[in-house]
Amino acid sequence: MSRIGVAFDKARADGRALLVGCMPAGFPTVEGSIAAMTAMVEAGVDVIEVEIPYSDPVMDGPVIQRASDIALAGGVRTADTMRIIEAVAATGAPVVTMTYWNPVERYGVDVFARDLASAGGTGLVTPDLIPDEADEWLAASDAHGLDRTFLISPSSTDARLAMTVRHCRGFVYATAVMGVTGARARTSDAAPTLVSRARAVTDLPVGVGLGVGTGAQAGTVAGYADGVIVGSALIRCLLDAPTEAEGLAALRTLSAELAEGVRNPTR
Amino acid sequence: MSADALAPVAGPQPDSAGHFGRFGGRFVPEALVAALDELDGAWRTAMADESFRAEFGALLRDYAGTPSLLYEARRFSAKVGARVLLKREDLNHTGAHKVRNVLGQALLTKRMGKTRVIAETGAGQHGVATATAAALFDLECVVYMGEVDTERQALNVARMRMLGATVVPVTNGSRTLKDAMNEAMRDWVANVDETHYLIGTAAGPHPFPAMVRDFVRGIGDEARQQCLDLTGGLPDAVTACVGGGSNALGIFHAFVGDQAVRLYGFEAGGDGVATGRHAASITGGSAGVLHGTRTFVLQDADGQTLESHSISAGLDYPGVGPEHAWLHDTGRASYLPVTDDEAMAAFELLCRTEGIIPAIESAHALAGTVALAPKLAAELGREPTIVVNLSGRGDKDVHTAGDYFGILDKER
Incomplete structure (x- = not known):
């Protein structure tokens, strides 16, 4: 079983959900992103999702777009992402990578998989790669022992949902709302249904993302999902703070609140 | 039709x-x-x-207002050294294909x-x-x-x-x-x-x-028949500008099976492909994924999309339709860059010879045709017949063109 599978199992045994925190690589700088991700782990985030910044992130809302633009304007390269993954994996927390497909294709799918595995990454979340187009990634992830997380959506048909989870390894990513990333006042009513539809066809853990930003929301999602995935709300801590130190402090506070939330599932 | x-x-x-x-x-x-x-x-x-x-x-x-006319541009033809037939998509309602x-x-x-x-x-x-x-x-x-x-x-x-x-x-x-x-x-x-x-x-x-492509391919279906009716034969070449590429596919599709008909797509070369300031995705880009499809993309070494540059806003896009990428791969169509300056020279030439103000996008097809005509004539040993997709009219570009030619009054 993959490292992330072990972490999900342990959380399940403890009667809680796993907290996955997302941060773009190189935001606000390469070193700054390592410091932020390390702070998140220290404050209770279980799994770090490192997003490779991309010029055209169609699944991301304004917060992640801004952070990605800052990272790219700072000159972050895909090779830097590998270094960041290595540094964060050294904390002991599993590190999963989220990326749009073109940067992987440009790097070379097999070389990317090899470098990701050797940096200590557990696998990829691919927001714009569906299994239908993923032959090369299926082969490379098998060859290098990496997990594959494809997205499922409330609009997925039963047949597509079953096909998609069959190609997943590690965990399944359920997009809770029809829309882009970004914290919302309410999480979605469609999410519990989507999670139970996934559970009907797979034993893999199911993480829920899109829209979670508070401890209470994390508790709600933890009530029906195996993992709670948070991005924009954490990133905003850094974007909104006047200084880097204040940003890290806010990031620690929110991480701890979310970690508390996933330990108190609302059922 | x-x-x-x-x-x-x-x-x-x-x-x-x-x-x-x-x-x-x-x-x-x-x-x-x-x-x-x-x-x-x-x-x-x-x-x-x-x-x-x-x-x-x-x-x-x-x-x-279709079928649009296929118009024999005699004065333009005389300057170019080819029999140029313009597919007048500029006359459609809203001014383009x-x-x-x-x-x-x-x-x-x-x-x-x-x-x-x-x-x-x-x-x-x-x-x-x-x-x-x-x-x-x-x-x-x-x-x-x-x-x-x-x-x-x-x-x-x-x-x-x-x-x-x-x-x-x-x-x-x-x-x-x-x-x-x-x-x-x-x-x-x-x-x-x-x-x-x-x-x-x-x-x-x-x-x-x-x-x-299916919705716009009437352009080529019409043009093919109109050319047969007008000249008694097929053209030697069909030309169009290529940004995303719908007008080019629209006119190419009917001719793809006619192996004797050469197909040319003219991309926006901006300041010149060598300068890096251009929108020529096939000539100056590489295979990648953008906006939901795999095609030729202007991108850096990490797969980040590069900004494109063209005097023509309608061609100013760092990707191209995947069917063009394929027609390029198979060699069925040829794709060549046209610079801003070449496009504007052809723009002016059409204005002055035919009394037609083309869209700057379409002026790229005209400029490519100007360059193509003597080569084709030499190869065929006779005057070639070329169908050009005049995909849009230039009303929207009057300000840009006025700036370019320096003919706007300073005080307005």
């Missing part, structure tokens, strides 16, 4: 998942797959439905029971065409337009608003066409139940490239 605009013809088709060789396909969030499948089904059903084809044909004829695509997609939107259309636009031509069809079909219409472009094309913003559309300036990224497309995709993911994304060119995820 228009009544048969969707009649089945032999021609290259993608596989069932929308792959043109190694290009095309679907690189999209799972959330959009159901909508793309629905669209694919609606399009295939409509194509097989006589009543849809009749309705589309009647709209093209009675509303859009794009009306064919938006009418087809608006009809499909109605058939799918959706009430809202969204679109991206660069120069504003596709936005205006979409707003026009939305008014005609009583659909809510939101157009995303890069903030830079809303400033460059203020008149088209006003036209869209007059037609009842909401224009949303896009302020992120490079604030141009590609970012408008990103923003439209985000809107679509969030509102897919009642919304159709009316993509303006033969790009994007399957089924858009093949579907848009």
